[in-house]
Ligand SMILES: Nc1nc2c(c(=O)[nH]1)N[C@H]1C(S)=C(S)[C@@H](COP(=O)(O)OP(=O)(O)OC[C@H]3O[C@@H](n4cnc5c(N)ncnc54)[C@H](O)[C@@H]3O)O[C@H]1N2
C-alpha cells in the first residue's frame with residue numbers, strides 16, 4: 001500500500017508518541033544555571049521564581065533619590081536645593097533616606113527607604129554629581145568610614161542611622177533634625193522641576209512576582225529564558241533528559257571513517273549527517289555501521305535497544321535482492337511501504353522488544369543521502385523539535401526563477417537556491433546529490449497532482465539550515 005506524505009508523517013508522530021510520553025514522565029535531570037548544556041535542553045516541569053524580578057526596588061538612573069513631595073514646588077524660577085545623603089551604588093545595601101535630603105543613587109542601587117522618586121543627574125542644576133561619599137558597606141567598619149569622611153560627622157547619629165533606618169524613614173513628614181544633618185556628608189543638589197512619585201523607580205517584582213511561573217513545563221531553555229530563570233534566583237534547573245537515538249548506516253559498501261577503502265567502497269555520509277541533524281534538535285546520538293548481514297543487524301539493534309530510545313536505520317529497504325534492514329526486521333514484525341514522495345519513497349517501521357525495557361521504535365529510512373536527510377528532516381525532526389520545545393520552521397513565499405516539472409503522482413521535495421534577486425532556483429531532483437543539498441538554501445514542496453509550475457509563480461520555501 002502506498003501512503004501519502006501527510007499520512008506517513010502523522011504515522012511517525014503517532015508511533016513515537018508513547019516513547020515521548022514515557023521520557024517526559026520519567027526522566028528529569030538537574031543542570032546548573034551556568035552549565036553550557038542548558039541552552040540545548042527543555043524544562044522538565046513548571047519552574048516558579050525564588051526571587052521577584054527585580055529582586056528589590058532600585059534606581060533606573062544615575063541620579064538622586066528624593067521624596068516627590070520635597071520637589072513639588074521646584075521650578076526654573078524657584079529651584080530647590082537639598083543636602084546630600086550618602087551615595088549608593090548597585091551592590092550596596094539599602095540606605096535610609098532623610099526627609100528633605102537627596103540620596104545619590106547609581107543605576108541598580110536600592111531605592112533608599114523613604115525616597116519615592118529618582119531625578120537623573122543630568123536633570124539637576126550643573127548636570128553632574130559633586131564629589132560623593134559612598135555609604136559604609138556592611139563589611140566596612142564605621143571607624144574606617146569616618147576616618148575617610150571629610151564633612152562633620154556625628155558618630156552617634158551615623159550609628160543610629162545605620163542601626164535604625166526604619167525609624168528615620170517613618171518620619172517622612174518631619175523636617176530633617178540636627179542630628180541627621182550632622183550624619184549627612186557635605187554637598188547639595190539643586191532641582192528645577194518636580195519629579196512624580198515612582199519615576200525612574202524599578203519596583204521589586206514588577207516584571208515577575210516571587211512564586212510566579214517563570215517557565216512552563218517543556219519550555220525551551222533559550223538564552224532569554226535562562227536569563228529570566230537566573231534573575232529569579234534559580235540555580236538548578238530541572239530538565240528533560242535528551243532523547244537517545246542510535247543512527248545505523250547499513251551496507252557492505254560503507255567504509256568506516258578513516259578506513260582504507262577499495263573502489264567499491266564509499267564513505268558513510270548518512271551517519272554523520274543525520275547524527276549532526278538530530279543533535280541540532282537536542283538528541284544524544286550514537287552512530288554505528290552494519291554490513292549487509294541481517295543477523296548482524298538484528299544482533300546490533302538488540303544490543304542498542306536497551307540503551308537507545310529510538311533507532312534510525314538507513315538503506316536496505318527498497319526492491320533489491322539483498323535488503324539488509326527489510327530482511328532483518330520483517331521477521332520481527334517490521335512493516336515497509338512506499339510513500340508517494342520523492343526523495344524518500346521507501347520507508348519502514350519496526351520495534352525491538354527486549355525484556356525489562358519499553359519497546360524501542362525503529363524508523364527505517366532509505367539509503368540515498370538526500371532521501372535519508374529529508375526523511376529525518378521531514379518526518380523525525382518535527383517530533384524532536386516538539387520534544388525539545390523548539391519552534392517549527394515557517395515558510396516564506398518567493399517566486400520561481402524558472403519553469404519546474406514534477407511527477408504528478410509524487411509529492412516532490414526539491415532543493416532550491418535563493419538568487420540575488422530573491423527568487424528561487426530549483427536544483428536537480430536526484431537523491432544522490434548530497435553536495436547540492438549542502439549548498440541549497442531552501443526546500444520547495446511540490447504536491448501530488450502538480451506536474452508543472454511556471455516561472456514567476458509564488459511558492460512556499462522552507463529554510464532547513466538548522
Ligand atoms: N527497483 C527499484 N529500485 C529502487 C527503488 C524502487 O522503487 N525500485 N527505489 C529507489 C529509491 S527511490 C531509493 S531512495 C533507494 C533506496 O534504497 P535503500 O533504502 O534500499 O538503500 P540502499 O540500496 O542501501 O542505498 C541506496 C544508495 O544510497 C547509498 N547509501 C546507502 N547508505 C549510505 C550511507 N550511509 N552513506 C552514503 N551513501 C549511502 C548506497 O550506496 C546506494 O547508492 O532505492 C532505489 N532503488
Ligand code: MOO
Pocket residue numbers: 341342343344345346366368371372431
Ligand atoms: O525516493 Mo528515493 O528516496 O528518490 O531516492
